[in-house]
Amino acid sequence: MEQQAILAIVIFLIAYALIISEKIHRTIVAMIGAALMVIFGIVSQETAIHHIDFNTLGLLIGMMIIVNITAETGLFKFVAIWAAKKAKGRPLAILIALMLLTALGSAFLDNVTTVLLMVPVTFSITRQLRVNPLPFLITQIIASNVGGTATLIGDPPNIMIGSAVKELTFMAFIQNLMPIALIILVLLIPIFIFMFRKQIKTTPELMQSIMDLDEKELITDRKLMVKCLTVLGLTIVGFFIHQLVHIESATVALTGAFLLLLLTGEHMLEEAFAKVEWPTIFFFVGLFILVAGLIETGVISTLAEKAIGLTGGNVTSTSMLILWLSAIASAFVDNIPFVATMIPMIQDMGSMGISNLEPLWWSLALGACLGGNGTLIGASANLIVAGMAAKEGYPLKFTQFMKYGFPIMILSVILSSAYVYFRYLM
Amino acid sequence: MLIYHCNEDVAIITETVNEEDVEFRLHLLQTEPYLERLKKIRHDFEENDIYTDVLFYIYKNHEYGAIVRRAYYVDFVLALMKHGLLRSVEWKDD
Numbered sequence: 001m002e003q004q005a006i007l008a009i010v011i012f013l014i015a016y017a018l019i020i021s022e023k024i025h026r027t028i029v030a031m032i033g034a035a036l037m038v039i040f041g042i043v044s045q046e047t048a049i050h051h052i053d054f055n056t057l058g059l060l061i062g063m064m065i066i067v068n069i070t071a072e073t074g075l076f077k078f079v080a081i082w083a084a085k086k087a088k089g090r091p092l093a094i095l096i097a098l099m100l101l102t103a104l105g106s107a108f109l110d111n112v113t114t115v116l117l118m119v120p121v122t123f124s125i126t127r128q129l130r131v132n133p134l135p136f137l138i139t140q141i142i143a144s145n146v147g148g149t150a151t152l153i154g155d156p157p158n159i160m161i162g163s164a165v166k167e168l169t170f171m172a173f174i175q176n177l178m179p180i181a182l183i184i185l186v187l188l189i190p191i192f193i194f195m196f197r198k199q200i201k202t203t204p205e206l207m208q209s210i211m212d213l214d215e216k217e218l219i220t221d222r223k224l225m226v227k228c229l230t231v232l233g234l235t236i237v238g239f240f241i242h243q244l245v246h247i248e249s250a251t252v253a254l255t256g257a258f259l260l261l262l263l264t265g266e267h268m269l270e271e272a273f274a275k276v277e278w279p280t281i282f283f284f285v286g287l288f289i290l291v292a293g294l295i296e297t298g299v300i301s302t303l304a305e306k307a308i309g310l311t312g313g314n315v316t317s318t319s320m321l322i323l324w325l326s327a328i329a330s331a332f333v334d335n336i337p338f339v340a341t342m343i344p345m346i347q348d349m350g351s352m353g354i355s356n357l358e359p360l361w362w363s364l365a366l367g368a369c370l371g372g373n374g375t376l377i378g379a380s381a382n383l384i385v386a387g388m389a390a391k392e393g394y395p396l397k398f399t400q401f402m403k404y405g406f407p408i409m410i411l412s413v414i415l416s417s418a419y420v421y422f423r424y425l426m
Numbered sequence: 427m428l429i430y431h432c433n434e435d436v437a438i439i440t441e442t443v444n445e446e447d448v449e450f451r452l453h454l455l456q457t458e459p460y461l462e463r464l465k466k467i468r469h470d471f472e473e474n475d476i477y478t479d480v481l482f483y484i485y486k487n488h489e490y491g492a493i494v495r496r497a498y499y500v501d502f503v504l505a506l507m508k509h510g511l512l513r514s515v516e517w518k519d520d
Contacts, residue, residue: 120477127447127481127493209483209491217484220465392478 005297008042012290020333022377027279030286030337037293051292052285055163055250056156060110060284061276062253063153066232067113068275069260069268073225074218076105080121081215089207091131091200096189098122099139103147103185107178108236111148111155111381112277115140119388129206133394135196137385138404142188142373144381146412149369150174150181152249153239156284156380157330157339157368161361162249164343168361170239170249176362180419184370184412195404224264231260280380284336291340300341304348316425318349319359320417326367327413331374331406339368359424366416374409376401430503433513436460439506447495450502452511454488463509464490470505 015033019026037043043051070076083101087093098118105114118140126133148155152162152173162168219225235256242252261269294300311317322342329338342364350357372379376386376398382405386396432439437460438453454460468490471480479498483491494502507515 120472123478124481124483127478128483128491130444212485214484214486388477391476 002297004040004042005299007040008037008293008297009299011036011040011042012294015290016333016337019337025279026334027283027286030283030290032286034286034289037289042293043289043296047296048289048292051295052288053160053163055248056159057281057284058248058250059153059159059163059253060156060281062235062250062255062257063110064113064276065257065272066228066235066253066260067109067117069224069264069272070228070232071117072221073228074220075225075228076117077121077124078215078218080118080125081210081213081218084125084210085213085215089129089210091129091202091207092193092197094125094129094210095136095139095192095196095200098125098136099143099188099192100185102140103143103150103181106144106147106381107150107154107181110153110159111144111379112280112384114147115144115381115385119385123392125210128209129200129202131200131202134389134396134400135192135199137389137394137396138401139188139192139196141379141382141385141401142405142408143185145369145372145379146181146184146188148381149184149366150178151239153253155369155372156336158365159249160336160339160343161365164347165357165361169243171243173365176423177365180366180416183419184415187411187415188408191408227263228260231256231263234259287337287340290337291344294341295344300344301348304345304352307345308349308352308354313353315354315356315359316421318354319363319420319425322346322360323363323367323417323420324413326364327371327374327409330368330371331378331409334377335368335372335379339364342368356424359420362424363416363420366420367413370409370412370416372409373405373412374402375405378405378409427518428500428503428515429518430507430515431513433511437511439511447493448499450490450492450494452490452492454490457488460509460511461488463511467505467509471502 011033015029018024018029034048038045038048080098080101083097084094087097102114102118105117119137122136122140123133126136145155148158152158152170158173162170162173235252238252238256239249242249261272307318307321311321326338326342346357346360346364349360354360372382376382376396382401389396436454436456438455440451442449452464454464468482472482479495480502481493485491492502503512503515506512
């Protein structure tokens with residue numbers, strides 16, 4: 001192996017280990033690693049920039065702007081309280097309603113933003129009912145990862161896959177991943193009811209206090225809400241038709257974001273930009289360059305060759321290997337760098353004789369998204385909820401979450417394996 | 427301990443002490459300009475870094491509920507005072 005390839009592997013592995021250890025912020029690690037790839041001449045600056053997927057970044061930034069402005073209107077709180085009232089204030093019914101709302105939000109916004117919106121309102125409802133918020137938060141974490149699996153914009157791994165493979169459009173994700181996400185979600189309802197039925201009981205008086213709430217008063221700015229809903233609707237329509245009109249999903253999201261800023265006036269510009277999660281954006285930039293180092297030195301191609309050697313180039317075996325490897329890996333390490341590494345590997349498999357790559361892509365998406373439910377560190381949404389809960393005095397322990405999350409992850413990956421096999425491989 | 431006196435022309439305020447928090451019920455008698463001020467208090471507590479310091483609940487007829495963590499009791503009472511919903515606030519020996 002060439003010296004540059006060994007150097008690229010060393011930089012990548014050290015960065016990966018530091019990201020997993022969480023001793024240093026992952027964005028700093030990824031960006032330093034990226035800088036080293038350029039400084040050591042593994043990739044030139046021009047090549048590094050060429051490898052940054054601006055479609056992924058644009059899509060994330062655009063959606064963050066739209067959702068953050070919409071959140072200002074109180075719309076998401078309104079919907080959560082409305083759902084709690086529809087559940088007649090019964091804790092178990094509210095748990096399921098909020099879980100389904102989280103799944104829906106995660107599919108059409110993104111799962112990190114959705115949990116950021118759901119957690120405060122969950123604290124509000126559970127405090128009023130005087131029940132433990134943790135069962136609600138655990139179910140929302142799991143639902144956010146399942147819901148995020150269903151669409152191209154739902155979870156960062158899907159955004160990256162959709163951006164890298166032009167044939168996998170927004171509609172393709174819905175047609176291929178939404179059915180299995182829905183099956184898993186429906187199966188989770190009785191499982192959650194059984195798991196938490198004894199933990200969240202309250203009194204009829206406290207249930208009535210939920211029914212007495214006036215959710216309409218939560219809407220703080222009706223005019224802005226109409227503008228946000230119009231733009232959000234147009235943006236989602238844009239995602240559905242982006243391939244027909246030959247524009248990328250990032251163009252759709254950014255057009256929506258700046259159209260909304262045009263409608264709201266420039267006074268919202270600075271606040272909207274301040275709420276974009278820039279550390280996440282730069283984390284992606286760093287990762288794309290780190291992976292570029294491995295691609296340019298031929299490391300990814302070598303790994304792809306070895307994977308094909310392991311499965312004999314058989315699509316079924318390769319799909320199952322990718323699905324389970326992605327799920328187990330995503331449960332214990334950040335799924336974003338894992339997917340960033342797997343994408344070029346699968347692309348290389350295409351040039352090495354595997355003609356039908358579609359089941360491989362869906363296996364990667366399902367494994368990486370659903371694997372996030374395995375442990376508390378499996379996905380960004382999990383860590384964010386755990387951090388928010390701990391700060392409010394409800395620490396969610398690693399083992400406590402794993403007790404629920406890991407069996408559910410295994411169940412969902414078994415179901416996904418059957419789905420991939422019967423739909424694409426039989 | 428902190429003692430406060432309501433501004434009876436503006437709002438009726440009652441409180442119930444629970445295990446970990448204090449539950450306030452505020453009924454606004456004058457909506458102008460106090461409804462906006464109450465919304466400002468709510469906004470300030472909702473936008474800070476702690477989600478459960480003061481949780482607001484809105485009922486019909488300008489009635490508000492607030493569940494206040496004990497550690498933030500003083501902050502909440504002072505916010506009510508600052509916005510004119512209380513007539514006076516004073517420290518008294520226990």
